[in-house]
Amino acid sequence: MTFRSGADIKRSPIGSHHLRVSTIGLSGGVPVEHVQAEADLPDTQPLTPPVPEAPGQILRGSRDASGRFLYEVFVPKVDTYLRVRLVDPAGRASELRAPLTTAPPQPPDLQDLKATVIELPHISRLRASVRSSAPITKPPTGVFLLELIGVGATGKRLLARAALDSIGTSSGVGKFVRSGPGPDHRFTYSIILNIGVLQLSDVIARLTDPNNLRTELSVSVI
Helix, strand or coil, rough: CEEECCCCCCCCCCCCCCCEEEECCCCCCCCCCEEEEEEHHCEEECCCCCCCCCCCCCCCCCCCECCCCEEEEECCCCCCCCEEEEEECCCCCCCCCEEECCCCCCCCCCCCEEEEEEEECEEEEEEEEECCHHHHCCCCCCCCCEEEEEEEEEEEEEEEEEEHCCCEEECCCCCCECCCCCCCEHHHHHHEEEEEEECEEEEEEEEEECCCCCEEEEECCC
């Protein structure tokens, strides 16, 4: 879950803002609160990728245009409601409540595909890049698989394939290289390929998650 707050993250002479995230169960007919995470705002940890999907901690991201910080917490979906309570140093409290619903799984994030072919004597060289916020560590349930596919007069051809957790940061021809993350927490995956005399009209980037959901982007070769 994520939410935003403009509360001061610095300690004041009389104390700090305190944040508590709870879930509320109704299975027994009486509301029962289960505290999932709490912390003084100065003690919240930075929200930096790869984000650990572990309960019990409150992560703080960057400010938005209105000066509010982004907060992220992982909570189990075993209860009925979610409760976020913020208490200021003077003891004044505000809270939000929301139902805990199971959102349908979303395909993996993939953006900004670019592809350029450089014609050299007797060979062509393809430069391609794409961006994603998918985790760079291997999930327990499988891998995020990145594929680059060339499209030409003879059809489609697989040009490169790699699991995100296997992609390193050292450059080299013929392999994906990871850089970043950028301000939006997305990593850039780039590759340089010698493609011989293969004529390409388009390039497809495909990212498949451990649940076999996939996102595809296509771009014309420059």
